Amino acid sequence: MKKLTVRDIDVEGRKVLVRVDFNVPIKDGIITDDTRVRASLPTISYLLEHGAAVILMSHLGRPKGKVVPEMSLEPVARRLEELLGCPVVMADDCVGSAVEEKAAALQPGDVLLLENLRFHAGEEKNDPGFAEKLAALGDVYVNDAFGTAHRAHASTEGVTRFMSVSVAGFLMEKEIDYLSRAIADPERPYTAILGGAKISGKIDVIQHLLDKVDTMLVGGGMMFTFLKARGYGVGASLVEEDRLDMARSILERVEREAINFVLPVDTIAAEAFSETAKSVTVPIEAIPAGWIGLDIGPETIELFRVEIAKSKTIVWNGPMGVFEMEPFAAGTRAVAEALAEATRNGATTIVGGGDSAAAITKLGLQNAVSHVSTGGGASLEFLEGKTLPGVAALTDKPA
Numbered sequence: 001m002k003k004l005t006v007r008d009i010d011v012e013g014r015k016v017l018v019r020v021d022f023n024v025p026i027k028d029g030i031i032t033d034d035t036r037v038r039a040s041l042p043t044i045s046y047l048l049e050h051g052a053a054v055i056l057m058s059h060l061g062r063p064k065g066k067v068v069p070e071m072s073l074e075p076v077a078r079r080l081e082e083l084l085g086c087p088v089v090m091a092d093d094c095v096g097s098a099v100e101e102k103a104a105a106l107q108p109g110d111v112l113l114l115e116n117l118r119f120h121a122g123e124e125k126n127d128p129g130f131a132e133k134l135a136a137l138g139d140v141y142v143n144d145a146f147g148t149a150h151r152a153h154a155s156t157e158g159v160t161r162f163m164s165v166s167v168a169g170f171l172m173e174k175e176i177d178y179l180s181r182a183i184a185d186p187e188r189p190y191t192a193i194l195g196g197a198k199i200s201g202k203i204d205v206i207q208h209l210l211d212k213v214d215t216m217l218v219g220g221g222m223m224f225t226f227l228k229a230r231g232y233g234v235g236a237s238l239v240e241e242d243r244l245d246m247a248r249s250i251l252e253r254v255e256r257e258a259i260n261f262v263l264p265v266d267t268i269a270a271e272a273f274s275e276t277a278k279s280v281t282v283p284i285e286a287i288p289a290g291w292i293g294l295d296i297g298p299e300t301i302e303l304f305r306v307e308i309a310k311s312k313t314i315v316w317n318g319p320m321g322v323f324e325m326e327p328f329a330a331g332t333r334a335v336a337e338a339l340a341e342a343t344r345n346g347a348t349t350i351v352g353g354g355d356s357a358a359a360i361t362k363l364g365l366q367n368a369v370s371h372v373s374t375g376g377g378a379s380l381e382f383l384e385g386k387t388l389p390g391v392a393a394l395t396d397k398p399a
């Protein structure tokens, strides 16, 4: 970790402005999943225990620069209060004189939560004037919102230009540590498991990971574009016709570079895209015309399990099938369990955010792997080898 973290600075008696990710699902004023609020607790508690006053800021949803009352962070303030066991003052806005007064009055141990940053268009535009107003509220800046670190917004990037010190929180530090290990110095054999609906959003990740890995296992909807490129009939399965050339060139590359690129050998095919549709397990070359492959089959699961068990570093992004429907969840479940087993045997296992993170959490295995990333888009961009603006903007550790 080349960036300063909260551990490297003295926060006693200071007002610490912390960018957190409180973008939680809220239905009728009730938070339906508070994972992200809980994930921010180590940093907040650390700051409070070390004598700081804490000013928290986050976005919620996509209000697009307007005040949308349903996207207020007020329910988060109440939940946070319960989790921290101390009062959390909710501000009516995130900038302006009333907020400045509230911030100025803070004493060590106090917690202030600013209102949704995206109620102001300046947030996503990375407007310097807006960023400066945010910066004026605190003495030190902490970014603990990995999930938005791939966006150069006022609260993730612009604000750092007006602060003397900008450091990473614990959650951010953990994300960077694990993900950099996966791209910089992985223990081998190194395996990537990719799934999800489409190749299109993941071409750059596939290409970048192919530079690094020994083995790549491919499942999910994207497998059918590769299989079709190899000349198989895939029935009515999801195929991106406009990506066939891309798939062919990837297949040529893995052949040329002798990368162990493993495609499924069987699939669960269904008569329709539905939980109640009739389904059969078939070898990949025998998908009936008009049927849709919705999961990897048992032979593929076995094949993947063997590869996973041999690996010392594993990165997983994207479900193996339509795991939201129980009849097509077995492949994703088996991969999650194989990852848990590999972790017990000493492998480093990293689950990229989004659907694979949701799947592993649904299975209750989130603590059985080394790291589940909280940021879908951000972890993908990291794995693509891109620099995340929110990380780059933090202060470097002295050489």
Ligand code: AMP
Pocket (backbone or CB within 6 Å): 195, 196, 197, 198, 201, 219, 220, 221, 222, 238, 293, 294, 295, 317, 318, 319, 320, 321, 322, 323, 324, 354, 355, 356
């Ligand atoms: P992504 O956001 O690209 O990771 O895609 C996740 C989505 O891919 C999930 O909602 C899955 O239901 C879907 N998916 C996985 N396998 C298939 C498949 N064989 N056919 C269609 N969709 C799939």
